[in-house]
Amino acid sequence: MLIGHQPKDFLLAVSGLTVSFDGFKAVNDLSFYVEDNEIRVIIGPNGAGKTTVLDLICGKTKATSGSIQFRGKELTKLRENEIVQAGVGRKFQTPSVFEDLTVFENLEISFPRGRTVFGSLTFQRDATVKQRVEEVAEMIFLKDRLDTYADQLSHGQKQWLEIGMLLIQDPDLLMLDEPVAGMSVSERAKTAELLNRIIKGRSVLVIEHDMKFVEDIAHKVTVLHQGQILSEGTMEHVKNDPKVIEVYLGH
């Protein structure tokens, strides 16, 4: 379905997005646009509605009003799994991996094939699947741990595994919620390297507090405050915006 006024070159077009929980507007008339191959970082103080925005895009939370267009598809009307199949991947803030399954099995479940009940009954672990799993496992530094159960992994390794699970989905839009939170310094560096590699060829929406990390990867930064956009633009522009300094960076 194509909508006339929809600008064609935007991958993701969020317009007039509002969600209210019992009258409290966590996200209030929010509009922003993400282009193909753009890396957008959302920053803002606690409670600004950053995670809620990701929840709305991936369908975890239903919008009260407004629209989210992804490649011309209205996401607010789709179920979570349909949004994933449309090409949106989401990483949660706390690592959510399947701890009773091995690293291989975790990645295999995310492989985009056999996603129906019947499809998963007849799913075969063929050479394509194995090759892709091994490829991704190498990228996320877990190649020699394929048979390890995920509950044996460290916090950082779990984060990588979840990033790997998204990678194997090969989404057009990747959404990461604080990907380096709770990581050690060396893990942080490795993660930055990993992210820099996987963001090629897709658009990425990242929530992050680590300003050094943001400066490294962001093409454009959106600053949220009380559910609304406070400032938007390059890192340079945002950093020098007096409103931003007052509510966020000044602290």
Added chain:
Amino acid sequence: MIINSRFFNRSELIGFVALALLLFVILPLSLDIFRLNLVAKYLTYAFVGIGLVLCWGYGGILSLGQGVFFGLGGYCMAMYLKLEASSVENTKIQSTPGIPDFMDWNQLTQLPFFWKPFHSFPITLIAIMLVPGIFAFIIGAAMFKRRVGGVYFAIITQAIAAIMTILIVGQQGYTGGINGITDLRTLHGWDIRTDHAKFILYFIEVVLLFACIIAAQFIRLTKLGRILVAMREQEDRVRFSGYSVANFKIFAFCAAAIFAAIGGAMFTLEVGFMSPSFVGIVPSIEMVIYTAVGGRMSIFGAVWGSLLVNFAKTSLSESFPQLWLFGLGALFIAVVLAFPNGLSGIWQDYVQPHIDRLLASRKSKPGNGFPVADGAPAE
């Protein structure tokens, strides 16, 4: 039967062979027909247990209403047997000959429409699986699509079990009421009350049980089996990996319902009647206890649990009829608190390592003749 090393791992293969030996050889040779028939009755609950392993153990969906599906399967079979026992000659003293006796007592003058298909044996066999399957699908679709899960789902299934009992008891003319459907005689002209028939039925049941074990093992080993485990832990992650969680839950619930229904149909054949006392809340919870005691993560554990708890129930309830229910409750609490994976968990944690060590020591020191290494794993 296709058993290769990939379908069962070594300890599962030992479990499979041990169970097959016990059920096909040891029990039929060592028990008289009365006791063997009791075992057959216990094993009907093992079907329910296998379903619960998939649905509860793997999928994390606790159903406290499996008695409903057990009962539906049992009633479908009982309706067929009852119609066969209610031929015009057999019922010529009734005011309306040719309908089941309890209908005649309730002043019904013709067979209700939903009884009519059960004149046919093939339709009955299909209905045994289809009726509970469709019912489970409706419940599952209504609940899981609305994201009702966990404790709420368990409570709703329990309510359904209660409603089902009330319905069956209340509609006496159509269902036989509190007495159930009794006085069943022949299956397709074959008298099921003789000792010989009971012996044959036992073997039919064990074959069906192994068919269900293999079916469950097949499901467990596919990607669907792994998605069930994944769903139990991180439902959202499964959803955001592109799967419709509700559909997978519906599948697990329907599969469990169909397994339970096969058990119920066999129960009717083994015991010779079906009544609402196998449908309600208490039997449903007992079925969960058998599975919990055997180990909710183990298909074989569910079979052992059904056998052992029922043996204990029969022997203890004869001597201490009042105490038995307390004992059962205490057993459930003890298992959940101390051994969440039941008997199979105990086996895996305490017995299996010893067997592995024995086998390993025999392998590493070939031919030095330790007598202990020759001992077969005790069952």
